[in-house]
Amino acid sequence: MGSKITHWALRLWTLGVMFFLLAPLVVIIVYAFNESNIQSFPIHGFSLKWVVAAWHNEEIFAALGLSLKIALLATVISVLLGTTAAFVVDRYRFFGRETVSFIVVLPIALPGVITGIALGSYFEFFDISLSYWTIVIGHVTFCIVIVYNNVIARMRRLPGSLREASMDLGAGPFRTFYRITLPLMSTALLSGALLAFALSFNEVIVTNFTAGAQNTLPLWIFGALRLGQNLPVVNVVVSAVVIVMLALLLLCYWLMTQAGTKQKEHP
Amino acid sequence: MNATNAVSDNSSPEDSVIVRLQAVRKLYGDMVAVESLDLDIRRGEFFTLLGPSGSGKTTTLRMIAGFERPSGGHVELDGVDITDVPPFNRDINTVFQDYALFPHMSVAKNLAYGLEAKRLPRKDINQRVDDALRMVHLEDHAGHLPGQLSGGQQQRIALARAVVNQPRVLLLDEPLGALDLKLRQHMQVELKRIQQEIDTTFIYVTHDQEEALVMSDRIAVFNKGRIEQMGEAVELYERPASEFVANFLGTSNLIDLDGKRVMIRPEKIRLLVGTEARPADSWHEQAATVQQKVFLGPSIRYLVRLECGTELLALEQNVTGFSNASAIMRGSRVRVAWSRDSVYEIPDTNR
Numbered sequence: 084m085g086s087k088i089t090h091w092a093l094r095l096w097t098l099g100v101m102f103f104l105l106a107p108l109v110v111i112i113v114y115a116f117n118e119s120n121i122q123s124f125p126i127h128g129f130s131l132k133w134v135v136a137a138w139h140n141e142e143i144f145a146a147l148g149l150s151l152k153i154a155l156l157a158t159v160i161s162v163l164l165g166t167t168a169a170f171v172v173d174r175y176r177f178f179g180r181e182t183v184s185f186i187v188v189l190p191i192a193l194p195g196v197i198t199g200i201a202l203g204s205y206f207e208f209f210d211i212s213l214s215y216w217t218i219v220i221g222h223v224t225f226c227i228v229i230v231y232n233n234v235i236a237r238m239r240r241l242p243g244s245l246r247e248a249s250m251d252l253g254a255g256p257f258r259t260f261y262r263i264t265l266p267l268m269s270t271a272l273l274s275g276a277l278l279a280f281a282l283s284f285n286e287v288i289v290t291n292f293t294a295g296a297q298n299t300l301p302l303w304i305f306g307a308l309r310l311g312q313n314l315p316v317v318n319v320v321v322s323a324v325v326i327v328m329l330a331l332l333l334l335c336y337w338l339m340t341q342a343g344t345k346q347k348e349h350p
Numbered sequence: 351m352n353a354t355n356a357v358s359d360n361s362s363p364e365d366s367v368i369v370r371l372q373a374v375r376k377l378y379g380d381m382v383a384v385e386s387l388d389l390d391i392r393r394g395e396f397f398t399l400l401g402p403s404g405s406g407k408t409t410t411l412r413m414i415a416g417f418e419r420p421s422g423g424h425v426e427l428d429g430v431d432i433t434d435v436p437p438f439n440r441d442i443n444t445v446f447q448d449y450a451l452f453p454h455m456s457v458a459k460n461l462a463y464g465l466e467a468k469r470l471p472r473k474d475i476n477q478r479v480d481d482a483l484r485m486v487h488l489e490d491h492a493g494h495l496p497g498q499l500s501g502g503q504q505q506r507i508a509l510a511r512a513v514v515n516q517p518r519v520l521l522l523d524e525p526l527g528a529l530d531l532k533l534r535q536h537m538q539v540e541l542k543r544i545q546q547e548i549d550t551t552f553i554y555v556t557h558d559q560e561e562a563l564v565m566s567d568r569i570a571v572f573n574k575g576r577i578e579q580m581g582e583a584v585e586l587y588e589r590p591a592s593e594f595v596a597n598f599l600g601t602s603n604l605i606d607l608d609g610k611r612v613m614i615r616p617e618k619i620r621l622l623v624g625t626e627a628r629p630a631d632s633w634h635e636q637a638a639t640v641q642q643k644v645f646l647g648p649s650i651r652y653l654v655r656l657e658c659g660t661e662l663l664a665l666e667q668n669v670t671g672f673s674n675a676s677a678i679m680r681g682s683r684v685r686v687a688w689s690r691d692s693v694y695e696i697p698d699t700n701r
Contacts, residue, residue, distance in 0.1 A: 247417055248450035250437040252464035252515065262463075266454050 108325055115318040133315040143320060146303040153215055153299060154283040157222035161279045162272060164223070165230030173238040191228040198224055199292030206293070213295030221293035222286060226279035233275030237268055270338045277335045281328055300324070367429075368393040368551050369414060369519055374423035376409050383409045385575040386423065391519075391553060392568075396545050398554045400562040401572030402598070408523060410572070411555045415444050415521050428518060438467070443512035444521040448528075449504045451496035457483070457507055458492040464515040482514035485544060502533045509541070513548060520545075522554045526561065538564045559599045563587070571595050587615075593696055603662045604696070611696050618692035619664035621652060622685040623677060635687045638662070640680055652678070654686055662686065 118128035137143055165187075172184050190198060202221050206213060245267070249259040287301040294302060304320060307313045369391040376384040384406040391397045399407035412418040414425060416437035425433045432440055443464065452460050458479055465475040483489045486506035496504055505525060512520055522541075526534045542565045545552045556562055562569050563583045570580040571594075579591040590596035593604055596613045603614045621640075622628060628635050641661065642653035645668075652664045664686060670677070678684060 242448060242450065244446045244448055244450035245452060247415075247437070248444070248446055248452070249463070250417075251415060251442075251444045252511070253438050253467035254463070255436075255438050258467060263452060 111318050112322045112325070114315065115322040117315060117318075133319045137316045137319040137323075140316065142298070142303060143300070143316075146298045146300040149215060149297055150284055150300040153218050153222060154280045156219045157226050157283040158276050158280045160219065160223050161226035161230045162276050165227045165275065165279075166234050166268075166272065168227070169231050169234035169238060173235055187231050188228050190224040195225075195286075195288030196292075199289045202289065203292040213293060213297075215294075215297050217293045217295070218290055218297060218299065221289040222283040225286075225289070226283055229278045229282060230272075230275040233271045233278070234268060237271035241267055274335045274338045277331050277338075281331050285324070285328070366393050367391070368427065369553065370424075370426040370429075371410070371414075372424045372426070374410070374413060374420045374425060376406070376413060376418060377421040382575050384413070384420075387577065389570065389577070389580075391551060394549055394551055395567040396542065396552045396554065396565055398556060398562045398566040398569045399572055400556060400559060400569050400598070402557055405572035406575040407555050407557075407572040411444075411521050411523055411553060414519070414553065415442060416440050441518045442521060443515050443517040444523065445508050445512050445525045447524045449496075449508035449525075451504060451507060451511070453496055455495075456492065457488070457494050457496065457499070460496065460507060461511050461514050464511065468515070478514050482510040485513070485547070486510045501528055502537070505529060505537065509544070513544070513550075516548075517550065519551045519553060522552060524556055525554075526556075527558075534561070535564075541565060563599070571598060573598075589694060591697055596696060601663060601665075605660050605662070607693065611698075613694045613696055614662070614688055614692055616651070616663040616665040617649075618688055619662060620687045621654070621664055621666060621678060622687055623682070626685075628685075628687040630689070633687045633689050634693075635685050638684055638686045640678055640682045640684060643678065643680055654684065656686070 115133060116129050116131065118130035118132070168183070168187050172180060172187075199221070202217070202224070206217055211217065241264075245263055246259055249263045250256075254262065285301055286299075287305055290299055290302055291305075298306070300320070304317055307317045367390045369389075371387050371389040374384065374387045374389075375382070387406075387410065389410075399410055401407045409418060413420050416432070416435060420433060423433075424431050427440065427442065452463065455463070461479045461482055462475050465478060470478075479492070480489065483492060486509060488503060488506055488510070491499060491503065491507075496507065499507065505528070508525065509522075525541075526537050529537060538561055541552075545565075554562075554565065566583060568580065568582055569586055571578045571586060573594050579586055579595045586595060587599050590599065590602075590613065593611075596602040596604060601616055603616060603619075605612060605614070620629065620633075622635070636656055638654040638656050640652055641655050644651040647668065649668055650666050652666070653661060654664060655661050
């Protein structure tokens with residue numbers, strides 16, 4: 084009897100948490116199709132006019148283009164650097180190995196404001212003018228962590244005997260890497276890259292401190308919210324971003340579970 | 351058997367040595383994993399490195415494979431020094447303890463891996479992969495992924511993947527450790543069959559003394575980074591060079607008899623009841639009390655105490671079955687007897 088009550092209480096609690104997390108997103112999506120430009124509930128009527136307005140807004144598409152470009156660059160650089168770091172930390176025992184591991188992971192623990200201010204003053208000190216490259220550098224600092232963590236977790240799960248077996252069968256280090264190590268890491272790399280991309284694409288705080296005149300999509304949303312004139316259009320943009328991100332996350336999740344079932348050994 | 355059999359001199363011509371370790375040592379920091387080791391392994395033999403974990407047997411195997419670099423000494427393959435040759439350039443293949451099958455490749459791809467690295471023509475590769483699969487009776491599983499196979503099948507694929515390369519020496523690192531008893535016993539016979547069929551030198555690492563006895567032509571017993579004794583199974587069993595070997599291979603009674611340290615194997619002790627006479631007049635006979643009786647099925651194990659207080663294990667064949675099951679019980683007064691040939695004096699190994 085007691086366990087049944089607990090069961091239902093837990094169910095209710097879970098639903099409450101889900102509501103708390105997801106309700107704001109639902110509200111935004113609903114408002115995106117609101118006929119009125121005054122946000123009040125229930126909405127006055129269904130309309131696609133804000134979607135059309137957003138579609139014809141060139142500012143939005145410029146910001147979207149910039150965001151995609153930055154996210155892509157940040158992802159590529161993070162994958163290269165993060166994977167290299169993970170390889171070195173996993174394969175070699177050297178003085179300061181733990182420190183390297185800690186420093187690589189640190190940026191994710193630092194508040195974005197700190198990273199942002201630090202990078203901002205760094206660029207100023209060295210007289211580097213703010214451009215989309217400085218934004219990319221800012222994003223790489225935390226994207227690298229995601230890739231690094233993903234890759235090193237996979238490497239630790241791969242038994243060392245696989246590499247030894249490859250060598251034993253006559254494959255040199257290069258062949259071993261592209262026939263054994265890389266294929267077995269590919270899903271970890273891909274999911275790391277997708278997460279890094281999503282993080283970069285959504286980032287506001289660090290971007291704020293490292294952007295010059297550039298307007299990324301999150302910055303545009305942030306600005307529009309503060310001005311408060313284009314709210315319905317913002318709702319449309321945010322809804323679109325939410326849906327795209329959700330798809331990316333699902334893909335990422337699927338990739339990770341795929342890898343899990345494939346490598347599970349039967350008794 | 352008499353003492354002159356203890357050291358069998360099987361010195362063989364130089365060209366029959368395929369793997370030679372010369373003063374090979376391995377240190378990890380201050381820890382000595384393998385002490386200066388000299389070892390000749392002959393062409394075509396099934397050679398076993400036997401010992402408890404941490405005795406240096408696996409490290410020795412890994413130095414032959416090339417995964418570990420000796421801290422000193424030389425490794426020779428067919429008279430050529432390969433100490434500095436990386437594993438991918440050694441004509442040696444390994445069957446790993448965890449099989450190390452590539453999980454993203456089919457069974458056939460796993461088997462072809464070594465041949466592709468050697469750039470053999472595709473036709474030859476396919477032929478040899480087919481042959482190897484047939485040898486381990488898994489020709490129907492070429493397209494499966496390793497994860498879809500049972501433990502025993504994975505083990506055979508691991509073996510086939512090594513054998514398919516026709517290496518000069520095959521190394522096996524506790525390859526049967528993960529299998530259950532029945533399957534393990536089956537695979538022991540199977541391994542020996544394959545070894546004779548392909549006529550290749552096998553170097554086998556195990557901590558299982560029974561496994562070593564079943565398959566090996568010769569066994570090296572490892573303890574604390576050195577070889578305690580090396581020889582054929584019967585030699586090690588009947589004439590162990592140290593108490594360690596006597597205890598590691600089978601069960602022994604190690605007792606002080608007439609001021610000497612001697613070994614008597616439990617199966618060589620007879621229990622006599624009532625007026626039963628000893629098998630021969632030359633046999634030694636002594637009164638004892640049964641402390642413990644354990645029914646093992648094919649045999650019965652007794653723990654008996656001599657009048658001097660010494661306890662002995664005795665193992666008797668279960669030949670009488672039910673009818674006589676209660677003839678000897680706990681507390682029974684019996685006489686123990688053994689042939690004088692069964693008493694073996696352990697060499698003084700206090701070093």
